[in-house]
Amino acid sequence: MTDNIEGKVVVIVGASSGLGAETARHLAKAGAKVVLGARRVERLTALADEIGVSHDAVVQTDVVDAAQVKALVDRAVELHARIDVILNNAGLMPHSPLERLKIDDWNQMIDVNIKGVLHGIAAALPYMQAQKSGQIINVSSVAGHTVRPGGVVYSATKHAVRVISEGLRQEVKPHGIRVLTLSPGAVATELTDHITEADVAKGIRDFYEEYAIPADSFARCVLFAMSQPEEVDINEILFRPTSQQ
Ligand code: NDP
Numbered sequence: 001m002t003d004n005i006e007g008k009v010v011v012i013v014g015a016s017s018g019l020g021a022e023t024a025r026h027l028a029k030a031g032a033k034v035v036l037g038a039r040r041v042e043r044l045t046a047l048a049d050e051i052g053v054s055h056d057a058v059v060q061t062d063v064v065d066a067a068q069v070k071a072l073v074d075r076a077v078e079l080h081a082r083i084d085v086i087l088n089n090a091g092l093m094p095h096s097p098l099e100r101l102k103i104d105d106w107n108q109m110i111d112v113n114i115k116g117v118l119h120g121i122a123a124a125l126p127y128m129q130a131q132k133s134g135q136i137i138n139v140s141s142v143a144g145h146t147v148r149p150g151g152v153v154y155s156a157t158k159h160a161v162r163v164i165s166e167g168l169r170q171e172v173k174p175h176g177i178r179v180l181t182l183s184p185g186a187v188a189t190e191l192t193d194h195i196t197e198a199d200v201a202k203g204i205r206d207f208y209e210e211y212a213i214p215a216d217s218f219a220r221c222v223l224f225a226m227s228q229p230e231e232v233d234i235n236e237i238l239f240r241p242t243s244q245q
Contacts, residue, residue: 014090018189063116185240
């Protein structure tokens, strides 16, 4: 599963914890050149030290700001003269029922989960078009295939990611660019830490404690899609814990 990975330049957006950090570990071990972005720069530099990556490949990035995402991708190209993969992974899941009117949480999810992905695409696409190659991996969710009470806005953002990915796939086909939507179920990360409603947070944490699987499940999916020959474009991966409904 490590064919076609060594030497590839991979920008990981949202690399400071959870799925992004674990993927960085797997990719570095497989010989990829990772470039790490997120807001918590101290977490990124600690990860860079752990996996033997220069601090030059760490860029403090808030995905809400398109210019910061462009600076992250530009850094990858400055360092390595190309970008092979962007993993648009930054995301938040502050669940709550709509009737509680947590408008700030809604807006934050729209800004990070949707606009953040678009900003990643905007930053990487011109380079990939010029190269006539590249792979864009956008992180959706099982919630991007369904909707449940309490998770409506999150689900809406993850449905949007799937639509954006599929439309992008069709548009960039002539440029030799591959596009994957990767949709995990419950995976143990810090995702449940940002739920602002105490009762909702408890319910979700109990669920995650019972069902969540380790983050290497996600990293292995990324490596699987990357490792296919360039003419093979894996477009959708949906996975979940075997025990999750
Ligand atoms: P974590 O909370 O552990 O990681 C989220 C990552 O997103 C962090 O690196 C965080 O970095 C980054 N992030 C959040 N906001 C911003 C921002 N404004 N700018 C830049 N980076 C940001 O959770 P996960 O690893 O689980 O989440 C990764 C992705 O996986 C998300 O898109 C999530 O929706 C998706 N997902 C996760 C599932 C799960 O069960 N874990 C299931 C389905 C999908 P920082 O705070 O330092 O900026």
